[in-house]
Amino acid sequence: MALSDGPVLALVGATGAVGTTMIDIIDSRESVPWGEIRLIASARSAGKVLRVRGEDVTVLELKPEVFDGVDVAMFDVPDEVSAEWAPIAAERGAVAVDNSGAFRMDPDVPLVVPEVNADKVTDRPKGIIANPNCTTLSMMAAMGALHREFDLQSLVVASYQAASGAGQPGIDQLYAEIAALAGRRVGIVSGDIATVLADAGVAVGSEAGSPFPAPLALNVVPWAGSLKEDGWASEELKVRNESRKILGIPELKVSATCVRVPVVTTHALSIHATFGRDVSVDAARKVLGEQPTIVVKDDPAAGEWPTPADTVGGEPTVVGRIRQALDFPNTLELFVCGDNLRKGAALNTYEVAETVAAAG
Amino acid sequence: MALSDGPVLALVGATGAVGTTMIDIIDSRESVPWGEIRLIASARSAGKVLRVRGEDVTVLELKPEVFDGVDVAMFDVPDEVSAEWAPIAAERGAVAVDNSGAFRMDPDVPLVVPEVNADKVTDRPKGIIANPNCTTLSMMAAMGALHREFDLQSLVVASYQAASGAGQPGIDQLYAEIAALAGRRVGIVSGDIATVLADAGVAVGSEAGSPFPAPLALNVVPWAGSLKEDGWASEELKVRNESRKILGIPELKVSATCVRVPVVTTHALSIHATFGRDVSVDAARKVLGEQPTIVVKDDPAAGEWPTPADTVGGEPTVVGRIRQALDFPNTLELFVCGDNLRKGAALNTYEVAETVAAAG
Numbered sequence: 001m002a003l004s005d006g007p008v009l010a011l012v013g014a015t016g017a018v019g020t021t022m023i024d025i026i027d028s029r030e031s032v033p034w035g036e037i038r039l040i041a042s043a044r045s046a047g048k049v050l051r052v053r054g055e056d057v058t059v060l061e062l063k064p065e066v067f068d069g070v071d072v073a074m075f076d077v078p079d080e081v082s083a084e085w086a087p088i089a090a091e092r093g094a095v096a097v098d099n100s101g102a103f104r105m106d107p108d109v110p111l112v113v114p115e116v117n118a119d120k121v122t123d124r125p126k127g128i129i130a131n132p133n134c135t136t137l138s139m140m141a142a143m144g145a146l147h148r149e150f151d152l153q154s155l156v157v158a159s160y161q162a163a164s165g166a167g168q169p170g171i172d173q174l175y176a177e178i179a180a181l182a183g184r185r186v187g188i189v190s191g192d193i194a195t196v197l198a199d200a201g202v203a204v205g206s207e208a209g210s211p212f213p214a215p216l217a218l219n220v221v222p223w224a225g226s227l228k229e230d231g232w233a234s235e236e237l238k239v240r241n242e243s244r245k246i247l248g249i250p251e252l253k254v255s256a257t258c259v260r261v262p263v264v265t266t267h268a269l270s271i272h273a274t275f276g277r278d279v280s281v282d283a284a285r286k287v288l289g290e291q292p293t294i295v296v297k298d299d300p301a302a303g304e305w306p307t308p309a310d311t312v313g314g315e316p317t318v319v320g321r322i323r324q325a326l327d328f329p330n331t332l333e334l335f336v337c338g339d340n341l342r343k344g345a346a347l348n349t350y351e352v353a354e355t356v357a358a359a360g
Numbered sequence: 361m362a363l364s365d366g367p368v369l370a371l372v373g374a375t376g377a378v379g380t381t382m383i384d385i386i387d388s389r390e391s392v393p394w395g396e397i398r399l400i401a402s403a404r405s406a407g408k409v410l411r412v413r414g415e416d417v418t419v420l421e422l423k424p425e426v427f428d429g430v431d432v433a434m435f436d437v438p439d440e441v442s443a444e445w446a447p448i449a450a451e452r453g454a455v456a457v458d459n460s461g462a463f464r465m466d467p468d469v470p471l472v473v474p475e476v477n478a479d480k481v482t483d484r485p486k487g488i489i490a491n492p493n494c495t496t497l498s499m500m501a502a503m504g505a506l507h508r509e510f511d512l513q514s515l516v517v518a519s520y521q522a523a524s525g526a527g528q529p530g531i532d533q534l535y536a537e538i539a540a541l542a543g544r545r546v547g548i549v550s551g552d553i554a555t556v557l558a559d560a561g562v563a564v565g566s567e568a569g570s571p572f573p574a575p576l577a578l579n580v581v582p583w584a585g586s587l588k589e590d591g592w593a594s595e596e597l598k599v600r601n602e603s604r605k606i607l608g609i610p611e612l613k614v615s616a617t618c619v620r621v622p623v624v625t626t627h628a629l630s631i632h633a634t635f636g637r638d639v640s641v642d643a644a645r646k647v648l649g650e651q652p653t654i655v656v657k658d659d660p661a662a663g664e665w666p667t668p669a670d671t672v673g674g675e676p677t678v679v680g681r682i683r684q685a686l687d688f689p690n691t692l693e694l695f696v697c698g699d700n701l702r703k704g705a706a707l708n709t710y711e712v713a714e715t716v717a718a719a720g
Contacts, residue, residue, distance in 0.1 A: 154687070158518030158630035160580045160619065175545060178578070182542030185535060187624030189673040205663070218538070219669040220520045220621055220628055222681050222695040227660045231641070231683045240686065253687035257630040257695060259520065261580055262622050264547030268580055270518035270617040272632070281591070300587045303565070309579040313549040321582050323591045326600065327514070327613035335582040335617060 006035035007071035007357050010094065012085065014039035014059055015048060017168040018076040018099065022346040027053055033357045040066055067092035072353045075099060076345065090127030097352045099131040099345055101234075104242055106130070111245045113137065114351045115293055116144030121355050129352055134344030135159055135224075135235055135258060136242040138267045139336050141293050141317050141343070147247055149287045150330070151276035154253035157239060160261045160268040161224055162308065165340050166211040171264055173210055176202050177217035178262075187218040216262050224258040233258055266308035267340040274331040281322050284332055288319050293343070298322050306337035315342055366395035367431035367717050370454065372445065374399035374419055375408060377528040378436040378459065382706040383412055385675075393717045400426055400433075427452035432713045435459060436705065450487030457712045459491040459705055464602055466490070471605045473497065474711045475653055476504030481715050489712055494704030495519055495584075495595055495618060496602040498627045499696050501653050501677050501703070507607055509647045510690070511636035514613035517599060520621045520628040521584055522668065525700055526571040531624055533570050536562050537577035538622075547578040576622050584618040593618055626668035627700040634691040641682050644692055648679050653703070658682050666697035674699060675707055 009032075013019045019041075026032060037052055039059045046061035060066050062085060067073060073094040075082045082100035089096045103109040103126075110120035111130045121129055132140065143152060163174035180200035186192045193215045194204045203210040214221045225234030240254035261268075289296045297304050298320035306318035317338045325331035338344055369392075373379045379401070386392060397412055399419045406421035420426050422445060427433060433454040435442045442460035449456045463469040463486075470480035471490045481489055492500065503512060523534035540560035546552045553575045554564045563570040574581045585594030600614035621628075649656045657664050658680035666678035677698045685691035698704055 156516045156632045158617075160520070160621070174578075178538060179542045182539045187669065187672060190670050193669045213663050214667055215669055218534075218623055219667055220623060221667055222628070222630070222665050223660065223663075231658070231660060231681065232686075233660070255632055255685045255688060255691070255693055257518075257632075257681065257693055259628075259630065259695075261520070263578055263580060268582070268619075270582070270619065270630075272516045272615055272617075298591070300583065300591060300593070303573050303583075305582050307574055307579055307581055309547065309553045309575055310550050312547060321591065321617065325615045326592075328615060331615070333615055333617055335619075 006033045008036045008038065008069050009034040009353060010038040010040055010067065010070045010073040012040045012062060012073060013076035014050065015041045015045040016076055017164055017171065018341055018345045021341040022074065022076065022350060023050060023052055025342065025346055025350050033354060038066065038070065064088050064092060067094050070094040072097060072356050074349050074353050076349065086128050087126070095124065095356050096128045097131060097349050097356065098128055099349045101133065101238070103128050104130040104132065105245065111242060112352050113140040113144065113246050113348060114355050115141040115291065116246055117248065118355050121352060122359050129356065131345070131349045131352060132242045132246060133235065133238040134165055134340040135161060135267055136239050136246070137344045137348055138317065138338035138340065139269050139271060140243070140246055141291060142288060142319050142334070142336055143243070143273065144247060145287050145291050145294065146273065146275070146284060147249070150279045152247065152249060152252065152273060153276050154274045155243065156272040157254070157256040158270045159256065159258045160263065161258060162261070162263040162265045162267055162340055163216060164265040165224065165267065169211045173203070173212060174216055174262060174264060177215060181217050193218055212260060216260060219262065221260040222257065224260055263308045265339060265341055266312040266337055267344060268306065268308055268335065268337045271334045271336060272325065272331060273334065274328060277330070279330050279332060281324050281332070284322055293317060294319055296320065306335055308337055311337035312339050314339060315347055317343055366393045368396040368398065368429050369394040369713060370398040370400055370427065370430045370433040372400040372422060372433060373436035374410065375401045375405040376436055377524055377531065378701055378705045381701040382434065382436065382710060383410060385702065385706055385710050387413055393714060398426065398430065424448050424452060427454050430454040432457060432716050434709050434713050436709065446488050447486070455484065455716050456488045457491060457709050457716065458488055459709045461493065461598070463488050464490040464492065465605065471602060472712050473500040473504065473606050473708060474715050475501040475651065476606055477608065478715050481712060482719050489716065491705070491709045491712060492602045492606060493595065493598040494525055494700040495521060495627055496599050496606070497704045497708055498677065498698035498700065499629050499631060500603070500606055501651060502648060502679050502694070502696055503603070503633065504607060505647050505651045505654065506633065506635070506644060507609070510639045512607065512609060512612065512633060513636050514634045515603065516632040517614070517616040518630045519616065519618045520623065521618060522621070522623040522625050522627055522700055523576060524625040525584065525627065529571045533563070533572060534576055534622055534624060537575060541577050553578055572620060576620060579622065581620040582617065584620055623668045624672070625699060625701055626672040626697055627704060628666065628668055628695065628697045631694045631696060632685065632691060633694065634688060637690070639690050639692060641684050641692070644682055653677060654679055656680065666695055668697055671697040672699050675702055677703055
């Protein structure tokens with residue numbers, strides 16, 4: 001799609017859950033800097049026609065030559081696809097902005113959240129820039145702002161992660177489970193939810209083909225990702241390692257517990273954050289309120305706090321329940337919500353792409 | 361209902377969500393020490409006939425004289441009903457075991473979890489013993505066992521609390537919400553869940569008569585209880601103050617964030633616990649595995665961790681996801697599930713009542 005004389009943007013994985021949200025975001029921008037937008041997907045989806053900013057765009061098949069002439073190529077595909085194809089895009093002259101986990105901890109690949117470390121986009125020896133994991137991203141704008149002011153020392157995080165963190169199959173699974181359970185008084189005897197789902201022909205557990213290892217409707221599942229050393233889930237280690245890299249605090253203390261909840265889209269995090277400098281609720285609220293991409297929603301007397309149902313579909317990170325920890329000095333408790341398909345994935349990737357374009 | 365020559369047990373609030381679970385528990389015991397079990401409720405429910413251990417029992421109206429001859433009176437009623445009637449029961453000679461919040465922090469009322477401080481049941485100057493809040497209770501057996509061995513210093517807790525924490529109206533509300541949302545692809549635009557619920561005639565928010573301040577289906581709500589000073593929710597302060605009292609650690613550092621999730625029954629807690637003595641995952645697992653009321657379910661490679669759907673309806677506290685915090689010395693991460701109507705309410709109350717009977 002030719003728009004003007006501007007740079008050429010490619011979107012690899014245009015037909016997935018994040019890719020679809022990406023096109024929404026591109027459509028909703030008042031203006032875009034791009035001269036052309038190319039949509040790219042696997043052979044299976046190639047040839048589809050999608051509407052982008054009012055024009056029909058035919059999805060191209062992922063091949064080396066589709067990157068010729070591309071300035072910025074955004075990747076929203078599985079790790080192994082990115083691992084193979086982002087270097088090919090870079091070799092053909094594009095800056096690859098990759099939303100997979102393939103390059104995030106590579107020391108030669110910057111991990112960028114524009115509100116925190118936009119200056120890192122030009123430091124890209126491999127021609128690749130990585131987009132953080134969606135759980136980490138949900139809190140980075142807020143933690144970056146607080147760190148600049150109060151010197152972040154440690155984070156204890158518990159997540160409430162949405163089904164769409166597992167992509168479109170996660171969304172479909174949750175809807176299917178809700179439909180099968182509606183009207184049943186279940187969740188009162190061990191295992192009754194799994195039994196009703198199985199009887200209704202809905203997959204239960206990874207082996208049966210569910211994207212989740214246990215029923216998610218009317219349940220919470222303390223597991224996200226794959227098993228790493230000493231009982232940690234990969235998602236929990238990502239929160240630790242990516243937070244350190246993005247914030248530029250190699251010695252940041254982080255403990256995360258990642259829990260999937262029956263929410264369609266928007267991750268929430270309960271955060272216990274300790275700082276090196278004096279901090280107060282008022283000072284934190286002021287700093288957060290000044291950030292253009294953060295909304296402070298924190299008035300319990302008026303029933304105002306962040307929830308996924310109120311946050312979903314929007315671009316800002318919503319922060320509330322800000323309290324001074326009663327027994328821990330210079331420590332705040334916060335509850336943060338961010339749309340994991342937007343700020344947690346498509347939006348941040350796109351913001352990085354625009355930052356690259358602006359940096360030239 | 362006359363069973364034998366044993367002591368007389370009364371159950372006040374026999375027809376509520378916890379009262380119903382209490383009768384289940386009494387029914388499921390192999391033997392009970394009671395000579396008689398009296399069921400008591402408000403005038404509205406008096407006269408109902410309920411089945412207890414195979415016999416029909418007529419529910420009596422709450423009046424002072426129903427406590428005559430009662431040895432132990434369990435109260436599962438709102439705070440203000442307990443505040444008025446537990447002292448009346450005590451005056452008539454019964455030991456009142458109260459599951460409301462009315463007496464928990466009274467220095468003359470012991471707050472008892474039998475696994476932790478059973479010895480306190482005889483130290484009851486007012487003739488009243490309190491049962492902890494269900495969220496606190498979900499972790500007390502585990503934290504008590506770990507404290508005895510490793511000297512607990514601090515707790516950072518995030519909760520995943522079930523709808524039935526708000527009683528039968530909470531359960532009914534969640535089922536009604538699920539039924540109204542089933543088959544709809546909602547949760548993708550801010551506020552769409554509330555709109556669909558309202559259109560279906562389901563109450564949204566406290567003012568409309570919901571027990572929850574926001575939609576709970578396909579959502580999480582970071583609020584439980586009433587607003588206290590500095591933005592804290594009453595439930596969060598209960599976790600702090602009751603944990604200190606039960607564990608007998610007045611200076612225990614506690615920060616809790618309480619979040620309601622769309623689960624029918626069983627509270628889950630993500631716990632970051634720091635100890636004064638050396639602790640390891642293996643040592644913790646050994647200590648927890650030795651407790652008669654705790655099940656350790658902690659084998660992520662086999663998909664084994666605690667979930668509400670697997671825990672509900674059972675008596676044990678289920679503990680898993682036990683990890684050594686990577687950046688915090690002598691600190692464990694744990695995920696704990698407990699049926700909030702059983703161990704979190706009815707079961708603990710009943711265990712206290714049996715402990716009182718045994719102590720004479």
